[in-house]
Amino acid sequence: MAGIKDVAARAGVSVATVSRVLNDHSGVREETRARVLTAVSELSYRPNTLARSLRTDQTRTLGLVISDVLNPFFTELARAVEDAARESGYSVIIGNADEQLTLQDHHVRTLLDRRIDGLLVSPASGDSVALREAALLGIPMVFVDRWIEGLDVPLVRADGRPAVRDLVAHLYALGHRRLAIITGPVASTTSNERVRAFRSALQEHGLPLPDAYIGQGDFQTASGRRATERFFALPEPPDAIFATDNLMALGVMEQLRRLGLRVPSDVSLAAFDDIPWFLHTDPPITAIAQPTQELGHRAVAALTDLVEGRSAGSVTLSAHLIARRSCGEDERTRR
Amino acid sequence: MAGIKDVAARAGVSVATVSRVLNDHSGVREETRARVLTAVSELSYRPNTLARSLRTDQTRTLGLVISDVLNPFFTELARAVEDAARESGYSVIIGNADEQLTLQDHHVRTLLDRRIDGLLVSPASGDSVALREAALLGIPMVFVDRWIEGLDVPLVRADGRPAVRDLVAHLYALGHRRLAIITGPVASTTSNERVRAFRSALQEHGLPLPDAYIGQGDFQTASGRRATERFFALPEPPDAIFATDNLMALGVMEQLRRLGLRVPSDVSLAAFDDIPWFLHTDPPITAIAQPTQELGHRAVAALTDLVEGRSAGSVTLSAHLIARRSCGEDERTRR
DNA sequence: ATGACCGATGTAATCGTTTCCATGCGCAGC
DNA sequence: GCTGCGCATGGAAACGATTACATCGGTCAT
Structure with missing residues (x-):
């Protein structure tokens, strides 16, 4: 797989310039930009997100931990969350807790290990060590549908x-x-x-x-x-x-x-x-x-607010x- | 968040030694190993998977692209896949194609960008450029339930x-x-x-x-x-x-x-x-x-075979x- | 006593990006 | 004809891990 160096070589520029083009930073001559772009497409180059995330310390990825994928309510929620996130330029990684605390914590941990930018969770009942730690660590986090008492985390629910x-x-x-x-x-x-x-x-x-x-x-x-x-x-x-x-x-x-x-x-x-x-x-x-749809959308909105440094409050919708x-x-x- | 350097410092060893302990390579004195381990837990250190994957060129992650999460058949399949993968030490990232070719290709691409180790896909109908490219690139890949004619990819189905x-x-x-x-x-x-x-x-x-x-x-x-x-x-x-x-x-x-x-x-x-x-x-x-369960398990087995360098064949189960x-x-x- | 070897550890290169800083160049102001 | 400035670009240092290779005592056979 081609790397940024290959692109740079083919375009006859430095990797810095390629990077600038890719992240469309200003200050690249139009002709150079064009040369880089053709090199990119000729090599069908795709940036390595791992390297990028490592450097920038952001993954543009949200974690979603739900209590049970097999529950249609949650799959619908997950679907809405993914849609909303994609519209805002984020990916979503779903973890299914299957109503088990240990499985939930497992997913929370692996998501954090992946350095997701924010965590959306509908917590299984009981005391979750991983979730408490994450909250303390200041991971941007929003509860949806369910919540945990005593944690100061915005909640989106009906x-x-x-x-x-x-x-x-x-x-x-x-x-x-x-x-x-x-x-x-x-x-x-x-x-x-x-x-x-x-x-x-x-x-x-x-x-x-x-x-x-x-x-x-x-x-x-x-x-x-x-x-x-x-x-x-x-x-x-x-x-x-x-x-x-x-x-x-x-x-x-x-x-x-x-x-x-x-x-x-x-x-x-x-x-x-x-x-x-x-x-x-x-x-x-x-x-x-x-x-459900709105729950998902609102939850993502709240979470991206947090991730991007804005503040976010809880949202309460109604059921009928x-x-x-x-x-x-x-x-x-x-x- | 603490890094491997912090752990090394606290344990009074080099990062190499910490890494050796973490990946339990042999040749670390028992006492040193213990010292490292306590440092790890005192700092509640967790390795950065991005860095690790960048270096080792493997993510221990499988991608699963399904045609429609809202279809109970596919959510059940996804559930089975995740279970099986977890048992084999892999994570799964799910992409929902919603029966749309463009969305499917979008997911295939982002999964590849994330450098997943292998791809499990139940392709939406039609010609998928991304999938063809992936197959040509030699990404370990297995079809489940649905398939694409003319691609030499193992298929697990009923x-x-x-x-x-x-x-x-x-x-x-x-x-x-x-x-x-x-x-x-x-x-x-x-x-x-x-x-x-x-x-x-x-x-x-x-x-x-x-x-x-x-x-x-x-x-x-x-x-x-x-x-x-x-x-x-x-x-x-x-x-x-x-x-x-x-x-x-x-x-x-x-x-x-x-x-x-x-x-x-x-x-x-x-x-x-x-x-x-x-x-x-x-x-x-x-x-x-x-x-469905068995479909998921067999598919994961076939894919991990491929990922780990073994060969894999198609599997046909029966429906009733x-x-x-x-x-x-x-x-x-x-x- | 010497050197070969081994076990435990450290040093530094590397993965593929982004980004700070330096550099070179042309041009306007004096 | 300098000086200074801005613009386009390049060089190189990070990010946080793994790992090939070097190092350093110590043991043992000769």
């Missing part, structure tokens, strides 16, 4: 609380009184927020949230199955289930199918995060939709309820 | 033809005679193979495949909708539709819902690539499943039909 309140009102209006929830990991910020919002909305309607109706999940499909199994082992099972993410909702459906139960006649179902398939499931599933048949029929969903 | 044959037999047995197919992009190798297999299977049953029953798609949801729309504008619409990927199947369902048509009573539906949601759609969708209710009832699907 506040789902009003939508959760709407959801509870919707369920109540449809006659449901025994509402259950399936949570994410214990220390998950988003999950906790959703649970609290759920509980306080229930209170407004004078409904209790017994412990038995709180299914401990981990944002993965299998935990949705397990929680559902437990609910239906109860003497009085819930008449509505709210899964705090879409994969657990899938688990709920799988388990209901095994148990031979029907939605919504036997039990209602709603999920956090809307995905295209929810329209075509049997029945279509009521969900709370986040503005999309009522479908999985909670029963009412005037809004019947057609 | 042969879907027998399964397509099974599918046609299944549809025929259920009484369907007007079978339609929705293809991928014109030059797509996988799509073409699926179409050919479909057509020849139809012939075996003495059925024609009129042009009007070939919907030109592009592996994206919207094209599934459009093709369906056209099918039902026909004087005699098909009684079964085979979508050659899962996103187009989603598009078919969306359009059918708009048209107020029901599956399978009005029309049957089957798709290539199985995804978890197919079990819970209304009705569950008959699909051809690929061994999973019959569900979307094609109508028979003894296998009725429960």
